[in-house]
Amino acid sequence: MKILITGACGFVGNCLVEALLENCEGLEIIGLDNLSRAGSEINRSNFKKQGVTFIHGDIRSISDLETIPPVDWVIDAAANPSVLAGKDGSTSSRQLIENNLYGTVNLLEFCKQHKAGFILLSTSRVYALKELSSIPIVTDGTHFSVNQTATLPQGLTVNGISENFSTTPPLSLYGNTKLASENLAIEYSDAFDFPLWINRCGVLAGKGQFGRPDQGILAYWVHSWAQKKPLRYIGFEGKGLQTRDFLHPKDLVSVIKKQINHIGRGQKPIISNFSGGIHSARSLLEMSNWCENRFGPHEVTSDLSPRPFDIPWMILDSQQAKKEWDWEPTTPFEDIIEEIAQHSETHPTWLDLSIA
Numbered sequence: 001m002k003i004l005i006t007g008a009c010g011f012v013g014n015c016l017v018e019a020l021l022e023n024c025e026g027l028e029i030i031g032l033d034n035l036s037r038a039g040s041e042i043n044r045s046n047f048k049k050q051g052v053t054f055i056h057g058d059i060r061s062i063s064d065l066e067t068i069p070p071v072d073w074v075i076d077a078a079a080n081p082s083v084l085a086g087k088d089g090s091t092s093s094r095q096l097i098e099n100n101l102y103g104t105v106n107l108l109e110f111c112k113q114h115k116a117g118f119i120l121l122s123t124s125r126v127y128a129l130k131e132l133s134s135i136p137i138v139t140d141g142t143h144f145s146v147n148q149t150a151t152l153p154q155g156l157t158v159n160g161i162s163e164n165f166s167t168t169p170p171l172s173l174y175g176n177t178k179l180a181s182e183n184l185a186i187e188y189s190d191a192f193d194f195p196l197w198i199n200r201c202g203v204l205a206g207k208g209q210f211g212r213p214d215q216g217i218l219a220y221w222v223h224s225w226a227q228k229k230p231l232r233y234i235g236f237e238g239k240g241l242q243t244r245d246f247l248h249p250k251d252l253v254s255v256i257k258k259q260i261n262h263i264g265r266g267q268k269p270i271i272s273n274f275s276g277g278i279h280s281a282r283s284l285l286e287m288s289n290w291c292e293n294r295f296g297p298h299e300v301t302s303d304l305s306p307r308p309f310d311i312p313w314m315i316l317d318s319q320q321a322k323k324e325w326d327w328e329p330t331t332p333f334e335d336i337i338e339e340i341a342q343h344s345e346t347h348p349t350w351l352d353l354s355i356a
């Protein structure tokens with residue numbers, strides 16, 4: 001089987017290349033990346049020994065895609081993945097939409113032409129910002145959690161946000177490029193009859209992530225702590241109680257293997273959440289406590305000013321993936337953070353590379 005992985009030099013794309021090669025026999029992988037993410041260049045060097053064909057190309061460019069031979073599946077991991085993209089001045093809103101939406105359309109045209117299946121790595125940020133911001137929250141002083149005694153909105157349970165939580169805009173420019181990509185992928189798959197899976201992922205984390213304050217937070221936090229670089233709790237009273245769950249991208253391989261070999265259409269939902277879930281959820285403060293035990297003390301300052309699109313709490317519920325795909329996350333939070341800690345010890349200048 002031949003697979004095109006876009007964004008193959010990025011954190012998730014590269015992790016999937018490695019884990020798919022380890023876990024699937026007879027796979028031929030073509031990796032494509034425009035190397036726009038600071039640090040992504042470093043992942044290119046392994047491809048030759050892994051037997052991966054690398055194409056330095058851009059999903060926005062039709063002529064770059066024309067050079068790619070037919071494949072059985074496209075896994076799309078090329079995007080600007082920051083929730084602040086298009087808003088924070090580092091990229092324009094038009095650039096964001098060109099990369100994340102028009103790029104997807106070009107890949108869908110590619111799938112249409114070659115009858116290739118499409119796997120879109122989507123995000124928990126497709127869920128509605130207003131509804132997420134107004135989830136009733138309580139705290140025990142270490143993290144935020146949902147107030148279970150309050151009336152909860154549709155799609156929210158003790159397990160987190162499920163697929164039927166509202167996706168009504170505004171979401172964020174980033175979130176909406178992914179939601180629009182999802183919608184167009186469903187239209188193309190239906191109109192031109194090729195298989196499609198949309199995997200809505202919660203926060204992904206692991207060693208080798210190009211962490212920044214706005215994206216790749218766990219890697220950013222651990223590397224910064226290890227190197228005694230400045231850290232801030234931003235917004236939400238500056239106490240670091242904002243809470244997320246964490247999933248290692250290699251845990252996605254077990255379901256991707258099933259998806260690319262699945263025969264029959266319409267028997268399973270196209271869209272599913274994939275996440276670390278409630279057991280992997282931690283606040284920034286809890287991450288700091290872990291880092292203090294591992295690396296010793298370090299000061300974190302508070303910045304009370306709110307950040308656009310920020311939310312106090314997000315835990316994604318992947319009960320549907322368990323039911324439909326017999327899928328569960330397998331890498332516990334402690335293993336993910338320890339993996340990053342060890343990486344920070346062997347790569348002390350990693351943040352210089354990824355924030356460049």
Ligand SMILES: NC(=O)c1ccc[n+]([C@@H]2O[C@H](COP(=O)([O-])OP(=O)(O)OC[C@H]3O[C@@H](n4cnc5c(N)ncnc54)[C@H](O)[C@@H]3O)[C@@H](O)[C@H]2O)c1
Pocket residue numbers: 006007008009010011012013032033034035036037040057058059060076077078079080081099103121122123124200201202203204205210216
């Ligand atoms: N990291 C997360 O927490 C997370 C969570 C949910 C979904 N996702 C999705 O997973 C995918 C990968 O995210 P990541 O964390 O690996 O980000 P990343 O920035 O590490 O990787 C993205 C890669 O895509 C490349 N790229 C960007 N625009 C491109 C273009 N126009 N043409 C070709 N290559 C291009 C970049 O150079 C980079 O190597 C994204 O689609 C993102 O939306 C990520």
